[in-house]
Amino acid sequence: xxxxSVRYLGLPLSSPLVASSSPLTGRLxxxxxxxxxxxxAVVLPSLFEEQIExxxxxxxxxxxxxxxxxxxxxxxxPDLGRYSLGPEAYMEHLRRAKAAVGIPVLASLNGxxxxxxxxxxxxxxxxxxxxxxxxxxxxxTDLDRTSAEIELMYLELARAVKASVRIPVAIKIGHxxxxxxxxxxxxxESGADALVLFNRFYQPxxxxxxxxxVPSLTLSHSSELLVRLHWVAVLYGxxxxxxxxxxxxxxxxxxLKAMMAxxxxxxxxxxxxxxxxxxxxxxxxxxxxxxxxxxxxxIRQMQGSMSLRSVPDPGAFERANYLRVLGSYVLPxxxxx
Numbered sequence: 195x196x197x198x199s200v201r202y203l204g205l206p207l208s209s210p211l212v213a214s215s216s217p218l219t220g221r222l223x224x225x226x227x228x229x230x231x232x233x234x235a236v237v238l239p240s241l242f243e244e245q246i247e248x249x250x251x252x253x254x255x256x257x258x259x260x261x262x263x264x265x266x267x268x269x270x271x272p273d274l275g276r277y278s279l280g281p282e283a284y285m286e287h288l289r290r291a292k293a294a295v296g297i298p299v300l301a302s303l304n305g306x307x308x309x310x311x312x313x314x315x316x317x318x319x320x321x322x323x324x325x326x327x328x329x330x331x332x333x334x335t336d337l338d339r340t341s342a343e344i345e346l347m348y349l350e351l352a353r354a355v356k357a358s359v360r361i362p363v364a365i366k367i368g369h370x371x372x373x374x375x376x377x378x379x380x381x382x383e384s385g386a387d388a389l390v391l392f393n394r395f396y397q398p399x400x401x402x403x404x405x406x407x408v409p410s411l412t413l414s415h416s417s418e419l420l421v422r423l424h425w426v427a428v429l430y431g432x433x434x435x436x437x438x439x440x441x442x443x444x445x446x447x448x449x450l451k452a453m454m455a456x457x458x459x460x461x462x463x464x465x466x467x468x469x470x471x472x473x474x475x476x477x478x479x480x481x482x483x484x485x486x487x488x489x490x491x492x493i494r495q496m497q498g499s500m501s502l503r504s505v506p507d508p509g510a511f512e513r514a515n516y517l518r519v520l521g522s523y524v525l526p527x528x529x530x531x
Contacts, residue, residue: 196482196485196486196490196491196492197491197492197493197494198210198478198481198482198492198493199492199493200234200458200459200493200494200497201436201458202235202388202436202438202458202459203300203324203325203362203364203387203388203436204362204387205235205298205324205325205362207234207235207297207298207459208232208234208297209232209234209478209481209493210234210449210452210453210457210458210459210460210493211232211233211234211449211459211460211462211474211477211478211481212233212234212235212236212237212438212459212460212461212462213228213233213235213236213237213461213462213463213466213471213474214237214440214461214462214463215237215238215239215240215302215327215329215463216239216463216466216467217239217467218463218466218467218471219236219237219238219239220238220239220287222287222290222291222294224471225291225294225295225299226294226295227471227472228466228471228474229295229296229297231471231472231473231474231475231478232474232475232477232478233297233474234297234298234459235297235298235299235300235324235459236291236295236297236298236299236300237300237301237302237327237461238284238287238288238291238299238300238301238302239302240302240303240304240329241280241281241284241301241302241303241304241314241318242280242304242305243303243304243305243306243307246280246281246305246314281314281317285317285318285321288301288318288321288322288323289321289322292321292322292323292324298324298325299322299323299324300323300324300325300326300327300364301318301321301323301325301326301327302326302327302328302329303315303318303326303327303328303329303355304328304329304330304331305328305330305351306330306331306332306347306348306351307347307351312351312354312355312358313358315328315355315358315359315363316358316359318359319359319360319361323361324361324362325361325362325363325364325387326355326359326361326362326363326364327363327364327365327366327390328351328352328355328363328364328365328366329366329393330348330351330352330365330366330367330368330393331368331393331395332344332347332348332368333395334370341371341372345371345377345380348365348367348377348381349380349381349384352365352381352384352385352386353384353385356384356385356386362387362388363385363386363387363388364386364387364388364389364390364436364438365381365386365388365389365390366389366390366392366393366440367381367389367390367391367392367393368392368393368395369391369392369421369422369425374425375425375428375429375432378425378429378433379432379433381435382433382434382435386435387435387436388435388436388437388438388458389429389433389435389436389437389438390438390440390461391422391425391426391437391438391439391440392421392422392425392440392441393440393441394414394418394441396409396410396411397410398410413464413467413468414441414442414444414463414464415442415444415464416442416443416444416445416447416448417442418441418442419439419441419442419443419448419451419452420442422439422440422441422442422452422455423439423451423452423455424511426439426452426455426456426457426501427455427456427500427501427502427505427511428501428502428511429456430455430456430498430501430502430503431456431498431501431503432503436458436459437456437457437458438457438458438459438460438461439452439455439457439459439460439461440460440461440463443460443461443462443465444462444464444465445465445477445480446477446478446480446481446483446484447480447484448460449477449481450481450484450496451500453493453496453497454496454497454498454499454500454501455498455500455501456497456498456500456501457497458497462474462477465477
């Protein structure tokens with residue numbers, strides 16, 4: 195019997211297949227279907243720092259409006275028991291998801307500035323989250339802010355959230371750091387229980403007819419997996435935190451590559467949005483078929499087998515490989531001089 199089980203964030207999972215944060219995990223019926231299709235865990239959609247601040251601003255307005263002018267102002271206060279903006283609805287969805295499925299449910303908190311909003315990490319823990327994924331989404335557009343300042347901002351946020359809860363905390367980051375390996379080690383030292391590599395940054399597009407900047411969302415494809423494989427393979431065995439791959443995971447082959455690089459789990463979003471939740475069952479079946487054909491008895495047997503410290507040619511991960519890659523390209527006959 196092939197053993198697909200893994201441990202991630204200290205949690206025993208039936209396989210490395212995790213449904214990552216998306217609109218799908220925001221629906222209770224889809225979360226149930228994910229469990230049935232073979233998801234070993236789900237990450238709920240992110241609760242954004244901006245949503246929390248918006249709730250606070252709305253509440254301040256309701257509580258202060260008219261209070262200085264009318265002694266009856268208390269009658270204008272909103273019914274807080276029924277006051278349900280994003281954060282309240284999020285906690286309710288988390289509680290319902292935990293009650294509906296037997297797999298681990300991870301909450302997701304998206305923000306960058308340390309502050310009072312991090313108390314929502316505690317509320318997520320109280321609502322039953324098995325772990326927390328801190329999704330740090332920051333575009334470095336300030337010309338006066340240095341890379342060291344940005345990295346410190348990440349580290350302070352990670353420490354603040356980690357200190358506020360007892361459940362495991364995963365940190366999800368982008369790949370655009372000057373010294374990525376060193377920065378990941380510092381995150382590891384800050385107490386992160388897992389590192390999720392990498393966030394996908396959505397870039398705006400230009401509408402040339404209306405002359406407007408418009409949001410643009412494109413689903414990932416398997417080619418995006420390569421940068422994730424590279425860094426997981428480089429980091430495997432060199433940091434204490436678990437490593438997770440997200441972005442570009444669409445097929446069983448993608449999952450296998452992530453495992454061999456050294457990831458504990460492979461997270462899927464775009465593939466499920468494109469093919470439906472049932473795609474998880476197909477990936478799981480293909481995973482078992484490949485492992486049987488290649489005589490692997492467990493996922494643990496392959497984890498890290500293609501990492502930097504395991505391959506015969508570590509230079510393939512470094513600059514020494516750059517010239518070889520460029521020199522390997524053969525021009526089509528019609529384009530040769």
